[in-house]
Amino acid sequence: MINLLSNPSKMPCVGFNIPALKYCPAAQLLFKVKEKLDKLICASCYACKGFYTFSNVKASLQARADFVIDSLRKDNGDTFVNELTKQIEKKYFKNGVAKKLKNIDTSLFRVHDSGDLFSVKYINAWKRVCENFPQIKFWFPTREYIRESQMDALKDLASLPNVVIKPSALYIDEKAPSIAGLDAGTSVYSCAKKAIADGHSVCPATSNEDDHTCAGNNCNNCFIKDFKKPIAYLAH
């Protein structure tokens, strides 16, 4: 069976990823708007370069996407939900009790370092996964809020107390979006001073030159539903 879990390097926990852009319909729409392409955050997507372009990494991301799509077509996502649930259970729990793992916080899960919530069926499948683990906080960034057809499903997923759906800004140096029914948004800024002036909390992993990890900066803000302030990541 394919390994569905990944270990995003800067994250304090494991995650789930699929290829960027190909499974980001909102980003594809944004590329069609020809203005401000130099400011488009997706145009400098870190998941489209570096480590993510290694052939073994690309193949494994594609295999995960193929697994999801096959399941959504064949059984409305049941196989995906069941297998992912099984793998999280095995990684994070022993006999129903959360494991204590080195460098992995088993109360957190990051979804989509790469990729997005590309369809309503897929969003609904994630809701079922998250419902299976009320003790884990799931963080999803998304730009799918720009597609009206996705909003009901996104809000439904965001209604779970253990799920944080953070709408991501579209252009660098623009304020994080505030979308009714979703959690506080995020943006990317070129300068901390402007981000703070615009009311954001600046991500320490992007401002601390000595440590680019969440754990090293003792910060879990993106995973916290009650964290109502928008977050700005600094562009490098």
Ligand code: SF4
């Ligand atoms: S939505 Fe996220 S993963 Fe997809 S292209 Fe944009 S920045 Fe990259």
Ligand code: SF4
């Ligand atoms: S704001 Fe905190 S939790 Fe979010 S990415 Fe930055 S360090 Fe990690």
